[in-house]
Amino acid sequence: MARLYLTSRRYLLVNRRVLFISAPIGAGHIRAAQAVSQILRADYGCQTQLCNIFDFFPAFIGQTVLKIYLKILALFPAVYGSAYKWGNHSRLALFGRELVSRILARRMVNYISDFKPAVIICTHATPAGIVAWLKNNRLITAPAAAIITDFVVHRLWVYPEFNCYFVAHPAMRDYLCQHGVASRDIEVTGIPVSPSFSLPVNKDELYAKLKLFPDYKTIMIMGGGAGILPITEILELCSQIDGALQFIAIAGKNQALYRDLLRLESVSKHPVRVFGYVENIHELMSIADLLISKPGGMSAAEALAKGVPLVIFRPIPGQEIANTRYLLDNAAAFRADSLSELKSMISRMLVEDNTSLIELRKNAVSLGQPDAARNIAGIIAKNYLN
Secondary structure (H helix, E strand, O other), X not given: OXXXXXXXXXXXXXXXXXXEEEOOOOOHXXXXXXXXXXXXXHHHOOEEEEEEHHHHOOHHHHHHHHXXXXXXXXXOHHHHHHHHXXXXXXXXXXXXXXXXXXXXXXXXXXXXXXXXXXXXXEOOHHHHHHXXXXXXXXXXXXXXXXXXXXXXOOHHHOOOOOOEEEEOOHHHHHHHHHXXXXXHHEEEOOOOOOHHHHOOOOHHHHHHHHOOOOOOEEEEEOOOOOOOOXXXXXXXXXXXXXXOEEEEEEOOOOHHHHHHHHHHHHHOOOOEEEEOOOOOHHHHHHOOOEEEEOOOHHHHHHHHHOOOOEEEEOOOOOHHHHHHHHHXXXXXXXXXXXXXXXXXXXXXXXXXXXXXXXXXXXXXXXHOOOOHHHHHHHHHHHHHOO
């Protein structure tokens, strides 16, 4: 959207189009784009557009790639971890990155040129490679920014063509600087979560709506939509724990898991509320005393924004291990690698002595960045839209 602004000497035409490019490999990349896009539209009058790289080739290819990716994560996590590590160190990985970027870039160049963005923002490393290739070959000229949605930087994110990086914490800035990115081009903002995570919630109304008890400890379990987190087994395990506990279980779009959880809801000795895909995660997290989940960057950032301590269950080698390390180092999470360890951890924190839970929550609050999306949008508007 181009707007005319009256200055003392002339009318100035300002391009306020912002293009976000992501990939639907994990929902967090897209949610980060949506969070910043929402504020740019509402607060700065921008015209934003969100696309993902799967839109630029036949649907069956994207579906196949996603299925293979999820199967590898579920069945062969060590293979994924090895590939992640290889990509961080191998020169051959850089050649493969260049080849993939070149192939996909030619499919996207007309789309980008037609939209004529004032700035391009990437929330996944693959579209970042495409944009960098197009800029390096002078097929597009718009400035480019990257929003990294984990608590670690993979080398495949690093491109000299990018004008700005938004990262979660200072150590990520240090890594980028070591790989040739100027410190002035790096903003430490946190991972952008939806503006809804900054909104107040009436907890009493929410407890009543969900038919839950304000004086019970509430455990939220999510991250099983792809079938990687064994939510059913975790709920069955928790039914063996004595104490004033209640559970919120999120199945996402996994219909088979949703049906299994509904069955457990009807027989559990603890109150259980089961949901499929929801839009009000911020509300549910507001009444959670503990979150059991996989350590995806966006899920962790949302939990921290609400000050919810995490128990991370069996992190997968790669960025999940790196995210886990960051959360453990900052004492905002515990890690459990078996169901028996998880049971012991829940009993200790929520039934026997909640001292460690209080400490975890305090640290989670200190790490949370609920205004990250607003801060990122402000920097983009200031640097690229004026």
